[in-house]
Amino acid sequence: MPIHEIRHPLIRHKLGLMRRADISTKNFRELAQEVSALLTYEATKDLPVENVDIEGWCGTVAVEKISGKKVTVVPILRAGIGMLDGVLSLIPSAKVSVIGLARNEETLEAHTYLEKLVGELDRRLALIIDPMLATGGSLIATIDMLKKAGAKEVRALVLVAAPEGIAAVEKAHPDVSIYTASIDQRLDEHGYILPGLGDAGDKIFGTKQKDT
Numbered sequence: 128m129p130i131h132e133i134r135h136p137l138i139r140h141k142l143g144l145m146r147r148a149d150i151s152t153k154n155f156r157e158l159a160q161e162v163s164a165l166l167t168y169e170a171t172k173d174l175p176v177e178n179v180d181i182e183g184w185c186g187t188v189a190v191e192k193i194s195g196k197k198v199t200v201v202p203i204l205r206a207g208i209g210m211l212d213g214v215l216s217l218i219p220s221a222k223v224s225v226i227g228l229a230r231n232e233e234t235l236e237a238h239t240y241l242e243k244l245v246g247e248l249d250r251r252l253a254l255i256i257d258p259m260l261a262t263g264g265s266l267i268a269t270i271d272m273l274k275k276a277g278a279k280e281v282r283a284l285v286l287v288a289a290p291e292g293i294a295a296v297e298k299a300h301p302d303v304s305i306y307t308a309s310i311d312q313r314l315d316e317h318g319y320i321l322p323g324l325g326d327a328g329d330k331i332f333g334t335k336q337k338d339t
């Protein structure tokens with residue numbers, strides 16, 4: 128079950144707002160975090176829990192807590208930062224591992240400029256976050272790095288995914304589940320997702336927006 132398109136009404140509504148050509152940086156940022164929180168809820172619904180006894184107001188109470196080592200969230204720079212607060216709003220004690228990648232706009236190959244991973248990856252769930260899964264090159268490179276560093280359980284959260292990218296990731300890493308708000312139609316000749324969101328990094332960082 129590697130690809131999960133989460134067709135929740137709140138996600139569909141919010142993603143629809145994000146597709147507007149005239150969306151402001153502020154609104155795009157806010158919606159990216161909100162959709163990311165909703166995807167996190169889905170992507171963590173099978174986390175293992177353990178029973179513990181705590182002291183409650185009326186004596187000892189049996190409660191559940193998430194077991195195992197803390198999750199690591201792995202934003203792919205830059206655009207993955209635009210999802211981080213949304214994910215951390217639900218997993219506030221997660222460790223953050225950072226991967227810096229830039230896609231060469233001509234060759235579409237991902238170039239790595241930063242790799243800063245937390246320890247004990249073999250004992251943590253790694254949740255990669257990036258708004259766009261286009262050709263899949265960036266996500267595959269990130270999974271390669273995580274697995275090389277010991278990660279055994281890896282999931283990816285993307286706002287929008289192209290069928291071409293999904294197929295590439297499934298082929299390279301069939302064990303990695305992908306959670307997305309939408310499987311879109313296809314890539315254009317420049318490797319952009321259609322209908323997609325445009326350049327998510329530029330929209331989140333305001334780098335191509337005119338000052339008003």
Ligand SMILES: O=P(O)(O)OC[C@H]1O[C@H](OP(=O)(O)OP(=O)(O)O)[C@H](O)[C@@H]1O
Pocket residue numbers: 203204205206207228229230231235237257258259260261262263264265266292318327328329
């Ligand atoms: O699936 P792929 O074909 O690899 O493309 C997707 C990647 O491209 C974008 O990042 P970009 O390289 O533009 O960097 P940015 O986040 O700094 O804008 C996006 O955020 C993904 O990381």
Ligand SMILES: O=c1cc[nH]c(=O)[nH]1
Pocket residue numbers: 259261318319320321323324325326327328
């Ligand atoms: O559609 C796309 C593809 C890659 N990166 C983006 O920001 N958007």
Ligand SMILES: [Mg+2]
Pocket residue numbers: 206326327328329
């Ligand atoms: Mg970009």
